[in-house]
Amino acid sequence: MPESSGQATGAVLAFDFGEKRIGVATGEWQVRQAHALTTIHGEANAPRFAAIATLIQEWQPRSLVVGRPLSLDGDEHAMTARCERFANQLRGRFGLSVDYADERLSSVAAQESLRSAGHNSRKASKHLDAVAAQLILQDYFDSRSDSGASP
Numbered sequence: 001m002p003e004s005s006g007q008a009t010g011a012v013l014a015f016d017f018g019e020k021r022i023g024v025a026t027g028e029w030q031v032r033q034a035h036a037l038t039t040i041h042g043e044a045n046a047p048r049f050a051a052i053a054t055l056i057q058e059w060q061p062r063s064l065v066v067g068r069p070l071s072l073d074g075d076e077h078a079m080t081a082r083c084e085r086f087a088n089q090l091r092g093r094f095g096l097s098v099d100y101a102d103e104r105l106s107s108v109a110a111q112e113s114l115r116s117a118g119h120n121s122r123k124a125s126k127h128l129d130a131v132a133a134q135l136i137l138q139d140y141f142d143s144r145s146d147s148g149a150s151p
Helices: 045-059 080-095 106-116 121-147
Strands: 011-017 021-028 033-041 065-069 097-103
Touching: 011 045, 011 121, 021 045, 021 080, 021 121, 033 106, 033 121, 045 065, 065 080, 065 106, 065 121, 080 097
Parallel strands: 011 065, 065 097
Antiparallel strands: 011 021, 021 033
């Protein structure tokens, strides 16, 4: 379940974890607005975590958010465990608080968002994972605003 980062201000990086690509978004607690940032490509851990380390150094986030995939009925599945392992690796490597956010249908919503913005499927695929991470982070911010919960 989500951990409380205990921070009311500061940058946040969010990740839409996948075995071949990781979408990344950024946002700021004060304005609670998420923005698609980039997509990290590849399956090998070393270059993926090197890219994440560069982003953390650049953005200096106070906390991280990882999209936690669940089936539509809310059950965990194989990818849930992989994402949780990824989140644990982020905690261990970077010493930052890592919260989870429900990512059900985020890729579908990202695809629709890109399509409605006029991107064809080829051009949209380049941005899909980063936009999915943006939607995950925006939903995370919105859920904290609606419940009155502090970050």
